[in-house]
Amino acid sequence: MSNFEFGRRAAACAVLAVVSSAALVPFANSARADIDTVKHAKSWTYQLQGDTSRVNRTDADVAVIDPDHAGSAQKYKAKRNGGKRAVLAYISIGEVEEGRAYMKKGGRKYSTGRTQGWAGNYAAKYWEAGWKSLVKERVREAIRKGYDGVYLDRVDTYENVKAPGGSKQEMVRFVEEVSRAAKGEKGDAAVVVQNAEELLSNDRYVAAIDGVAKEDLYHGIRHDKRRNSSGDINASERQLSRAKAKGKAVMVVEYLDGAQAESVKARARSKGFVATTARRQLD
Numbered sequence: 693m694s695n696f697e698f699g700r701r702a703a704a705c706a707v708l709a710v711v712s713s714a715a716l717v718p719f720a721n722s723a724r725a726d727i728d729t730v731k732h733a734k735s736w737t738y739q740l741q742g743d744t745s746r747v748n749r750t751d752a753d754v755a756v757i758d759p760d761h762a763g764s765a766q767k768y769k770a771k772r773n774g775g776k777r778a779v780l781a782y783i784s785i786g787e788v789e790e791g792r793a794y795m796k797k798g799g800r801k802y803s804t805g806r807t808q809g810w811a812g813n814y815a816a817k818y819w820e821a822g823w824k825s826l827v828k829e830r831v832r833e834a835i836r837k838g839y840d841g842v843y844l845d846r847v848d849t850y851e852n853v854k855a856p857g858g859s860k861q862e863m864v865r866f867v868e869e870v871s872r873a874a875k876g877e878k879g880d881a882a883v884v885v886q887n888a889e890e891l892l893s894n895d896r897y898v899a900a901i902d903g904v905a906k907e908d909l910y911h912g913i914r915h916d917k918r919r920n921s922s923g924d925i926n927a928s929e930r931q932l933s934r935a936k937a938k939g940k941a942v943m944v945v946e947y948l949d950g951a952q953a954e955s956v957k958a959r960a961r962s963k964g965f966v967a968t969t970a971r972r973q974l975d
Contacts, residue, residue: 726840727902729778730754730882731941736968738945740782742975748772752968754943756843756884756905758782760792765838778841780884781834785827785870786846786863787813794826802826804853808846809915816846819855819862827866828873835874841882842874843905848888863888864897871900884941889931903941906932906965910956912947915972929963936964947972 733753739746740758747755751771757779762768765779788795788803790812802823803814816823831842850863867885874881884903891897892904909928913920936942944960944967946953953969960967 724880726778726878726880727882729776730780730841730884730903731939733778733941733943733966736943736966738968738970738974740974744768751775752777754778754780754966756780756782759834759837759839763837765834765840769838769840778882779839780841780843780882781831781837781839782843782845783827783830783834784813784845785866786816786818786849788816788823789813794830797826798822799826806853808849808852815849815853817855818849818853818866819857824866824869828870831870831873832877835877835881840880841884841902842870843884843886844870845886847885847891850888860891860894864891864894864900867891867897868900884943889928889935892931892935898935898938898940901940903943904932904935905943905945907945908947909944909965910946910959911952912972915947917948917952932965933963942966944968945970 735752736754736756737747737750737752738756741761744757744762747757747768748770749772751773755768755777757768759765759781765781768779769776771777787808788799792799802817802820804817806815807813808815818824834842844867847863847867850859853859855862871883874883882902883900884905885901886905887907889904889906906928908915908920910925911917911919913924932942942965944965946956946967946969948956948969957967957969
């Protein structure tokens with residue numbers, strides 16, 4: 693090969709490398725777009741019932757809604773100011789709920805018959821393969837409807853219902869499987885869990901999630917709006933702060949209004965948490 697021919701081929705390869713690298717940059721950025729929106733959020737809103745169009749009249753960076761009630765995610769993605777938000781699908785992985793479509797597909801057999809505070813909702817046999825498959829299909833369906841990720845509730849069922857082989861281990865394994873299902877459907881799907889902050893000491897669990905949300909961090913641990921004990925507050929804050937230090941989003945929802953609501957939101961923000969308030973009915 694002549695020196696001229698060698699130089700021409702080398703130059704062509706260099707150009708190709710530059711073009712290829714440039715083409716990869718947008719892909720690399722988009723591969724984490726929804727996860728990063730959640731992790732960098734400054735505000736969020738949480739509504740599962742009622743007129744969900746109210747979500748569109750907010751500038752919240754993240755919205756959590758029930759896909760069975762709200763339908764497609766697309767109509768909720770635009771903020772009032774014209775910006776874009778991440779929309780997460782609420783899915784309870786630890787309870788069998790009356791009225792869900794899966795009840796017509798044999799879902800009732802995964803109920804323990806034990807309620808955990810809400811009428812018509814029953815602690816699930818979260819370790820059973822059939823229940824896991826049902827939940828993972830709901831997750832995939834939500835992602836196909838345009839949701840940017842999932843918001844997993846009743847992870848804390850493991851505290852009330854013991855699983856064969858170890859409750860914590862089974863719930864950690866379940867969350868890992870759900871996370872893989874979401875991200876297998878859409879690589880940048882965000883996975884946020886609610887409560888059960890004790891599991892944040894498990895490295896596998898933390899690796900499977902992108903964020904954690906905590907209800908009643910400061911008030912209402914018994915659903916009475918009373919201030920929680922300093923011990924309960926400090927313990928939860930420590931666990932949530934560890935998750936924050938590991939790069940996870942930390943979201944807080946308090947069922948308060950007025951001066952109390954503003955006070956607790958200010959404290960949450962001082963810890964680097966993203967706080968919102970809502971009615972407990974989430975309507």
